[in-house]
Amino acid sequence: MFTPHERQLAEELVQAIHFFSAQGWSPATSTNYSVRSDKPDEVIISRSGVDKSRFDLTDLIKINFAGEISPSFAGATIKSSAETEIHTHLYQLFPEINCVMHTHSVLGTVLSLQLAPEKQIRFEGYELLKGLEDNLTHELVELLPIVPNSQEIPQILRSMDRHLQAPLKIHGFLIEGHGLYTWGKNIAAAKRHVETFEFLFQCTHAMGRN
Amino acid sequence: MFTPHERQLAEELVQAIHFFSAQGWSPATSTNYSVRSDKPDEVIISRSGVDKSRFDLTDLIKINFAGEISPSFAGATIKSSAETEIHTHLYQLFPEINCVMHTHSVLGTVLSLQLAPEKQIRFEGYELLKGLEDNLTHELVELLPIVPNSQEIPQILRSMDRHLQAPLKIHGFLIEGHGLYTWGKNIAAAKRHVETFEFLFQCTHAMGRN
Amino acid sequence: MFTPHERQLAEELVQAIHFFSAQGWSPATSTNYSVRSDKPDEVIISRSGVDKSRFDLTDLIKINFAGEISPSFAGATIKSSAETEIHTHLYQLFPEINCVMHTHSVLGTVLSLQLAPEKQIRFEGYELLKGLEDNLTHELVELLPIVPNSQEIPQILRSMDRHLQAPLKIHGFLIEGHGLYTWGKNIAAAKRHVETFEFLFQCTHAMGRN
Amino acid sequence: MFTPHERQLAEELVQAIHFFSAQGWSPATSTNYSVRSDKPDEVIISRSGVDKSRFDLTDLIKINFAGEISPSFAGATIKSSAETEIHTHLYQLFPEINCVMHTHSVLGTVLSLQLAPEKQIRFEGYELLKGLEDNLTHELVELLPIVPNSQEIPQILRSMDRHLQAPLKIHGFLIEGHGLYTWGKNIAAAKRHVETFEFLFQCTHAMGRN
Numbered sequence: 144m145f146t147p148h149e150r151q152l153a154e155e156l157v158q159a160i161h162f163f164s165a166q167g168w169s170p171a172t173s174t175n176y177s178v179r180s181d182k183p184d185e186v187i188i189s190r191s192g193v194d195k196s197r198f199d200l201t202d203l204i205k206i207n208f209a210g211e212i213s214p215s216f217a218g219a220t221i222k223s224s225a226e227t228e229i230h231t232h233l234y235q236l237f238p239e240i241n242c243v244m245h246t247h248s249v250l251g252t253v254l255s256l257q258l259a260p261e262k263q264i265r266f267e268g269y270e271l272l273k274g275l276e277d278n279l280t281h282e283l284v285e286l287l288p289i290v291p292n293s294q295e296i297p298q299i300l301r302s303m304d305r306h307l308q309a310p311l312k313i314h315g316f317l318i319e320g321h322g323l324y325t326w327g328k329n330i331a332a333a334k335r336h337v338e339t340f341e342f343l344f345q346c347t348h349a350m351g352r353n
Numbered sequence: 354m355f356t357p358h359e360r361q362l363a364e365e366l367v368q369a370i371h372f373f374s375a376q377g378w379s380p381a382t383s384t385n386y387s388v389r390s391d392k393p394d395e396v397i398i399s400r401s402g403v404d405k406s407r408f409d410l411t412d413l414i415k416i417n418f419a420g421e422i423s424p425s426f427a428g429a430t431i432k433s434s435a436e437t438e439i440h441t442h443l444y445q446l447f448p449e450i451n452c453v454m455h456t457h458s459v460l461g462t463v464l465s466l467q468l469a470p471e472k473q474i475r476f477e478g479y480e481l482l483k484g485l486e487d488n489l490t491h492e493l494v495e496l497l498p499i500v501p502n503s504q505e506i507p508q509i510l511r512s513m514d515r516h517l518q519a520p521l522k523i524h525g526f527l528i529e530g531h532g533l534y535t536w537g538k539n540i541a542a543a544k545r546h547v548e549t550f551e552f553l554f555q556c557t558h559a560m561g562r563n
Numbered sequence: 564m565f566t567p568h569e570r571q572l573a574e575e576l577v578q579a580i581h582f583f584s585a586q587g588w589s590p591a592t593s594t595n596y597s598v599r600s601d602k603p604d605e606v607i608i609s610r611s612g613v614d615k616s617r618f619d620l621t622d623l624i625k626i627n628f629a630g631e632i633s634p635s636f637a638g639a640t641i642k643s644s645a646e647t648e649i650h651t652h653l654y655q656l657f658p659e660i661n662c663v664m665h666t667h668s669v670l671g672t673v674l675s676l677q678l679a680p681e682k683q684i685r686f687e688g689y690e691l692l693k694g695l696e697d698n699l700t701h702e703l704v705e706l707l708p709i710v711p712n713s714q715e716i717p718q719i720l721r722s723m724d725r726h727l728q729a730p731l732k733i734h735g736f737l738i739e740g741h742g743l744y745t746w747g748k749n750i751a752a753a754k755r756h757v758e759t760f761e762f763l764f765q766c767t768h769a770m771g772r773n
Numbered sequence: 774m775f776t777p778h779e780r781q782l783a784e785e786l787v788q789a790i791h792f793f794s795a796q797g798w799s800p801a802t803s804t805n806y807s808v809r810s811d812k813p814d815e816v817i818i819s820r821s822g823v824d825k826s827r828f829d830l831t832d833l834i835k836i837n838f839a840g841e842i843s844p845s846f847a848g849a850t851i852k853s854s855a856e857t858e859i860h861t862h863l864y865q866l867f868p869e870i871n872c873v874m875h876t877h878s879v880l881g882t883v884l885s886l887q888l889a890p891e892k893q894i895r896f897e898g899y900e901l902l903k904g905l906e907d908n909l910t911h912e913l914v915e916l917l918p919i920v921p922n923s924q925e926i927p928q929i930l931r932s933m934d935r936h937l938q939a940p941l942k943i944h945g946f947l948i949e950g951h952g953l954y955t956w957g958k959n960i961a962a963a964k965r966h967v968e969t970f971e972f973l974f975q976c977t978h979a980m981g982r983n
Contacts, residue, residue: 257560270877270922292491318480320479320480321480339800339801342879349879377586406582462689462690463769530690590904590968591901591965593904614961667900
């Protein structure tokens, strides 16, 4: 079902998912993850409703941009999350995106609610801003948009689209009360973005105390 | 002593207990866990007083709804917790409950004391509310009752019963200063409920700061 | 050097030390641990200055109540901590104590400094108070004395002695800015006491926020 | 490429890096680490941009004080961090320094920003101050300088130099918004210093709440 190269990608993705699970960033079967397959219009994506501490290779399937399961996975009884459309939307808009990750941490959730009125989080003065692709200095301002949550994915897509003009200036966005979406040119870059944003959430929360 | 299917359940339960222990949700030999056995009126339950970081299959016994040890465990020198009656009470009232879990986290304890005057915690606006069975949207209000603690279990049962009318509208309850009880149609669902409530406790605590 | 039974005790002690290290309660080679050997006036105790994440059986020695290394360990180049005298003092005073543990957590340190003027921490209303030996209900008040720190151990002993009249009413004490001493009838009981006090520290700290 | 003794050092360094990664003190490929090789003017140092949870022996190279890769590593396609110069600067100034570690924790970052106006953190009254080499009592004041961040390493060196007169009185310094540099006579001492400072950061943060 996977080419040897895709299998390598799948294994790297599973390893990243276990890392996030151990951090507490994917509680209660929440969150989803994908990587572009060998074909540019096909995506390897996590199935819905899996305990991420027990996630393995058999919890990944291949789909096309319409969300249809790849013929090579015919007969699969598993399905991807309702949020699949957010992943495929990003891959379609930006050929440079090869991995999309959605985590759901306590502080991502809390900040998305606390700062919802400002519609974004503003990060400034942190060396770790250089953890985000193409940021070459800490002397910049990084904006992370916060979009309203909805059970209608197309509505989330419409809220996202305001922030998704090419060339892409953001590295991710928060959905209110729902968590983080970020991406990268490959799995390592997307994982680094997750770690960077979660670090910045923790700093922002701790700074707020004083 | 266990049927092959029960042994599978027992192993899954032990795995969940180790997960909770690693999160710090079962400190100092506290907490107890059970799953309905192959017989609808029999329960596999954790023995009392075990260090959950070292819990294993031999720390599980089978009992009936009167708390009596199953004949197949005759001669067992281990006994279940005084709180066994809370478990069997739930199984007797609700045939759809097949697993009961009681965890004892810092924030569950703290919130149960801080919000005791309100007699409940109100959760609203969190996507992760969908981690609780049959919740299909974040646009709802989830109420988690807080009942007084007592060393007399029947007194706790009386406090619980007010919240336990069929059809069941709650997914768990807190005992003041004592921790969480939650349940599910199977082990995976009950574990997901524990993770969901602990996540919501962490969010509630972190939100309170600002 | 160890009898078979002592070796068993030593292995159980090492396992507890690794657990504490993983919790962050023994940072930077701090903390020390002991268990009474097969001889009532002999103690198996951790050597000084070891990274607790790498602690193993070779880091334990046997000493008598004068702190002298047991003949069976003659030639040992390792030595026990300066705080050994606190351990042997407790064993000499109370025959029912068979294990002494000293951990050094962030919140134990912080509370010992914040509550130093009150000379004790008062715990009340927590079910987990039952984690402390002979506490049969949550409806009691547990007092944990805080004594001043000193580089002169005899001075710490004098401060402790006020709280160490038989029959023993306390389950441990804090040294200001320095951490927790607790004990038990065996290793499991002492470990349960460490977990209980650390849980209560975390609750006390979290409660303080509101 | 490594002598047997250097290989031992390299393995100990990798083990320390994994420990820091598990603590969350080296997020998103940040941080760097080095140890003096068998030759006093040569350094074994971590390569740039590696996920520290996956760091291994092949991620270490040997360089001289000019930052040039050792002939025995000729053809290496990996390079050390831009911050290499901070490491070699410390080795050149102080022959007693044999290991340099740079971690990047949330609280190190937060305190470096919150206390930037005071240009230092003042630690006092903590027993764990004895975790820092040559500190024999808790009755002293430890100062940790905070220097401004810059993408120009020579500018950071100039800020550091004010604090680096021999004999060395400090055990490390913070770079604003960027994290901790500390060192030791060997890997164990440098690791103990990292653990000590991170513990003191956590205490300082928790104390600030009341």
